[in-house]
Amino acid sequence: MHLGGWLEDRLRWRAADAFLRHKAVPIVRHGYVYYFGGITLFLFVVQVVTGLLLLMYYKPTAEAAHDSIRFITSKVQFGWLVRSVHSWAANLMVFWVFAHMFGAFFVGAYRRPREVTWISGTLLLFITMTFGFTGYLLPWNTLAYFATKVGTEIVGAVPLVGHGLLVLLRGGEDVTEATLNRFFGIHVAILPLLTTMLLGFHLFLVQLHGMSRPESRGPARSVAFVPNFVLREALIWVIGLGVLATLAVLLPWPVGERADPLAPAPAGIRPEWYFVFMFQTLKLIPPHVLGIEGERLGILAFMLAALVLLAVPLLEHDDRKTRARRIALALGIFAVLYMAGMTIVGYLVP
Amino acid sequence: MRIFARLALVGLAVGAVWFAHARPIPAAPAPAATPAAPSPARPFDSCVDCHRNLGGRLAAPALRIADDIHVKRGFSCAACHGGDPRAAGLEAMDPKKGFVGKPKPAQLPTLCGNCHSKPEVMRRFNPNIPTDEVARFFTSVHGQKLLKGDTRVATCTSCHGVHPILAVSDSKSPVFPTNVPATCARCHADAQYMKPYGIATTQYAEYQASVHGEALLKRGSKQAPTCNDCHGNHGAAPPGVTSVANVCAQCHGSQRDLFVRSPHKAAYEAAGLPQCTVCHSNHKIVQPSDAMVGAAAPAVCAQCHAEGSKGAASARAIRTALEDLKTSMASAADVVARAENAGMDMTDAKLPLSDAQTQLILARNLVHSLSLREVQSAATEGVGLSQRAADFGRAALAEIAFRRRGLIFALAVLVILALGLYLKIRAMPGPSASS
Amino acid sequence: MAKSPRITRRSFADYLLGTGLVALAGTVLYPLARYLIPPKVKEVAAGSVVAAKVGDLQPNSGKVFLFGSKPAILIHTGQGTYKAFTAVCTHLACTVQYRGDIGHIWCACHDGHYDTISGQVLAGPPPRPLAEFGVTVKGNDIVVTRTA
Numbered sequence: 001m002h003l004g005g006w007l008e009d010r011l012r013w014r015a016a017d018a019f020l021r022h023k024a025v026p027i028v029r030h031g032y033v034y035y036f037g038g039i040t041l042f043l044f045v046v047q048v049v050t051g052l053l054l055l056m057y058y059k060p061t062a063e064a065a066h067d068s069i070r071f072i073t074s075k076v077q078f079g080w081l082v083r084s085v086h087s088w089a090a091n092l093m094v095f096w097v098f099a100h101m102f103g104a105f106f107v108g109a110y111r112r113p114r115e116v117t118w119i120s121g122t123l124l125l126f127i128t129m130t131f132g133f134t135g136y137l138l139p140w141n142t143l144a145y146f147a148t149k150v151g152t153e154i155v156g157a158v159p160l161v162g163h164g165l166l167v168l169l170r171g172g173e174d175v176t177e178a179t180l181n182r183f184f185g186i187h188v189a190i191l192p193l194l195t196t197m198l199l200g201f202h203l204f205l206v207q208l209h210g211m212s213r214p215e216s217r218g219p220a221r222s223v224a225f226v227p228n229f230v231l232r233e234a235l236i237w238v239i240g241l242g243v244l245a246t247l248a249v250l251l252p253w254p255v256g257e258r259a260d261p262l263a264p265a266p267a268g269i270r271p272e273w274y275f276v277f278m279f280q281t282l283k284l285i286p287p288h289v290l291g292i293e294g295e296r297l298g299i300l301a302f303m304l305a306a307l308v309l310l311a312v313p314l315l316e317h318d319d320r321k322t323r324a325r326r327i328a329l330a331l332g333i334f335a336v337l338y339m340a341g342m343t344i345v346g347y348l349v350p
Numbered sequence: 351m352r353i354f355a356r357l358a359l360v361g362l363a364v365g366a367v368w369f370a371h372a373r374p375i376p377a378a379p380a381p382a383a384t385p386a387a388p389s390p391a392r393p394f395d396s397c398v399d400c401h402r403n404l405g406g407r408l409a410a411p412a413l414r415i416a417d418d419i420h421v422k423r424g425f426s427c428a429a430c431h432g433g434d435p436r437a438a439g440l441e442a443m444d445p446k447k448g449f450v451g452k453p454k455p456a457q458l459p460t461l462c463g464n465c466h467s468k469p470e471v472m473r474r475f476n477p478n479i480p481t482d483e484v485a486r487f488f489t490s491v492h493g494q495k496l497l498k499g500d501t502r503v504a505t506c507t508s509c510h511g512v513h514p515i516l517a518v519s520d521s522k523s524p525v526f527p528t529n530v531p532a533t534c535a536r537c538h539a540d541a542q543y544m545k546p547y548g549i550a551t552t553q554y555a556e557y558q559a560s561v562h563g564e565a566l567l568k569r570g571s572k573q574a575p576t577c578n579d580c581h582g583n584h585g586a587a588p589p590g591v592t593s594v595a596n597v598c599a600q601c602h603g604s605q606r607d608l609f610v611r612s613p614h615k616a617a618y619e620a621a622g623l624p625q626c627t628v629c630h631s632n633h634k635i636v637q638p639s640d641a642m643v644g645a646a647a648p649a650v651c652a653q654c655h656a657e658g659s660k661g662a663a664s665a666r667a668i669r670t671a672l673e674d675l676k677t678s679m680a681s682a683a684d685v686v687a688r689a690e691n692a693g694m695d696m697t698d699a700k701l702p703l704s705d706a707q708t709q710l711i712l713a714r715n716l717v718h719s720l721s722l723r724e725v726q727s728a729a730t731e732g733v734g735l736s737q738r739a740a741d742f743g744r745a746a747l748a749e750i751a752f753r754r755r756g757l758i759f760a761l762a763v764l765v766i767l768a769l770g771l772y773l774k775i776r777a778m779p780g781p782s783a784s785s
Numbered sequence: 786m787a788k789s790p791r792i793t794r795r796s797f798a799d800y801l802l803g804t805g806l807v808a809l810a811g812t813v814l815y816p817l818a819r820y821l822i823p824p825k826v827k828e829v830a831a832g833s834v835v836a837a838k839v840g841d842l843q844p845n846s847g848k849v850f851l852f853g854s855k856p857a858i859l860i861h862t863g864q865g866t867y868k869a870f871t872a873v874c875t876h877l878a879c880t881v882q883y884r885g886d887i888g889h890i891w892c893a894c895h896d897g898h899y900d901t902i903s904g905q906v907l908a909g910p911p912p913r914p915l916a917e918f919g920v921t922v923k924g925n926d927i928v929v930t931r932t933a
Contacts, residue, residue, distance in 0.1 A: 603908075
């Protein structure tokens with residue numbers, strides 16, 4: 001009996017194989033959007049591999065963290081490559097998870113029966129941002145330390161549960177080694193576990209429902225998933241590898257100065273770029289608006305935005321071009337412009 | 351309803367218990383006690399009381415006399431001027447009661463010395479205060495001239511002020527360290543006043559422009575010397591030409607030690623040259639630079655050593671050693687900076703670079719020994735350290751080049767793969783109508 | 786579909802794919818393997834360094850070593866205890882040394898003297914004392930740590 005039969009007996013792989021061979025991807029306007037999820041997945045895989053490699057040498061203590069990163073980048077063979085790829089892919093992944101989300105949003109891929117796919121995807125987006133937030137602290141350098149201080153401070157301003165959340169995140173009242181321990185555990189254990197489950201679920205749902213087809217004029221055409229789409233996806237992944245390698249070599253990620261909690265915060269501290277739009281918004285809100293503290297109002301607004309994002313398929317669910325759809329599109333365009341604009345402002349204004 | 355009554359009773363009970371254990375309302379704070387008078391009640395002092403009301407020139411001494419260090423210690427005007435402060439009116443100024451009036455300048459040292467030269471008197475107020483100022487004063491140029499009858503020279507109150515005489519540690523005192531240069535300058539910068547003595551009056555201006563003046567007057571650093579630190583205060587006199595090095599060595603000890611074992615010591619003594627000031631000047635001491643060393647102006651060596659002489663050759667060689675070290679350090683720092691800007695970690699290179707800086711400082715100090723061998727030894731070690739740092743830098747740059755070559759290779763592999771994928775995609779059957 | 790005898794574009798593409806995949810595998814696995822092999826350089830544990838082994842230093846002698854990125858000095862005092870300080874002189878950052886003849890930490894640049902009890906300045910231009918580090922003897926190792 002050959003291998004195929006042996007595996008079929010034990011794993012029933014032929015059903016999956018047949019399913020994949022029959023899977024078809026629609027040809028639509030803006031079809032490139034279909035690749036965004038795959039790019040995000042590719043970057044996640046890169047993160048897992050490079051992250052596991054970094055785990056071989058990283059030390060999660062206040063004393064040793066920074067020096068272990070320095071050790072990886074200067075003494076470990078190809079350590080510089082692993083570390084820079086990990087840092088670059090992290091940032092690219094955050095960008096692409098947003099691009100994937102907006103892509104799915106604008107083509108209306110959240111509609112029935114894909115509402116749960118959307119919700120799981122939004123949760124994955126929040127998890128990705130948390131990955132970024134927790135991972136940023138791990139090198140324990142000046143920028144990371146103070147960015148975490150500022151970021152957790154803002155969490156503390158959430159109404160009611162804010163202070164409790166702050167203490168929970170920081171492992172105390174201040175950012176200390178306890179914070180590093182927690183962030184490390186969250187970053188390498190808790191979040192990967194959650195992601196595995198959610199991502200598996202998300203991908204299963206995508207296979208279950210197939211690729212969505214937005215409204216279009218004319219006959220509906222499609223290509224076979226295997227091999228057309230898969231080959232194109234592979235090509236994009238190869239290009240992605242090239243981009244990551246180029247970035248790692250030509251623009252290596254700096255190690256920075258070891259964090260000194262006793263030193264005053266350097267001027268112009270801001271969180272990572274994907275939080276800057278929130279940070280800048282909070283900076284621009286006046287101290288009091290209608291008697292409510294400005295910062296709290298800002299945080300509430302963002303929490304509301306997150307809830308709306310989660311609830312999009314419940315709010316707009318009609319196939320036709322209804323008013324709700326137009327509002328959704330307008331809000332989406334506004335969101336993109338707002339986030340991009342605020343990010344730019346956040347960097348231009350000292 | 352019964353439930354409500356019970357709840358009300360429970361509430362009252364709880365409230366009562368709480369109230370009983372509550373902290374008592376704090377009493378209003380007692381008004382602050384009036385601070386005790388700083389000194390025992392001043393005995394009736396007619397001098398101050400009377401003169402204060404006289405107005406003009408006669409009132410001036412009494413106005414701020416309470417700040418006077420002697421008055422603070424319980425002395426009255428009579429301690430210096432004699433007389434009886436308990437008597438009212440002009441009887442207080444009775445010569446039979448010891449009144450001396452305004453002492454003449456020549457009398458001041460003796461007058462002050464009545465207390466200040468007696469250890470058994472002074473130790474009641476400060477066991478460590480020196481009691482030899484008057485003796486020192488008479489060894490000074492001021493004191494010597496005063497003995498010969500020149501009353502234009504400085505005496506006690508010229509520097510310490512009078513009415514009030516402030517403690518030296520009081521920042522408003524004319525002899526507080528940062529005020530000393532201006533105090534001396536009152537006479538010594540006045541060309542008209544100093545004409546009979548035939549000495550320069552540029553010292554104050556020169557001092558202000560010097561590193562010492564800047565440190566003391568602009569930065570308020572008490573580490574910097576003022577006039578009395580080099581000239582002495584009570585025994586003020588310019589240091590002799592063979593003493594200059596020892597004066598400067600109060601702070602600059604290592605340079606003095608190098609100088610005294612150098613050929614310059616004997617040579618300067620023979621020529622009557624004032625040691626340190628030959629190269630560094632006396633009042634206008636500026637930040638030294640490597641340009642001071644060499645065979646041609648503006649190097650200070652050229653003042654004595656003509657071109658072509660052995661001394662000039664030595665000076666030139668010493669300068670060359672320093673310059674070579676600096677060049678080596680600069681080029682090493684450049685390589686390291688380039689590597690660091692490209693993203694490499696250059697911590698390993700920083701140590702030899704800072705050690706090279708140590709060698710430069712050492713070599714510069716060793717110039718005072720005039721020994722080419724010693725300067726070259728320190729400089730050569732520094733050059734070796736710079737080269738080690740440069741090696742680290744070059745290794746890092748080589749690593750960068752290796753990584754770029756690796757990138758080209760990896761990209762080539764990816765291009766082949768991409769090309770293969772692309773061709774396969776092109777060869778695929780076209781889209782089909784979906785069912 | 787029949788394959789023509791000459792190399793078709795399709796099989797050329799296959800050839801490229803195959804080669805590319807193998808090459809990619811090598812390009813990824815080689816650095817990965819090298820990465821996993823532990824480097825020979827001793828791991829720099831941040832806050833502490835083994836400055837010397839017991840017996841390396843005679844009593845009344847000192848040794849300058851690297852701590853983090855700056856020089857530090859370990860002294861085996863005449864009384865038999867170990868003391869460690871930063872070796873960066875507080876005057877102009879020259880590297881100091883230990884002089885057994887006078888029992889002081891000494892800076893050759895401008896004749897600065899520090900004591901070995903707490904790094905206080907004894908003579909010369911240095912404006913501030915030397916910062917002290919913690920020393921513990923663990924077995925055969927003399928470990929110097931940054932005090933909090």
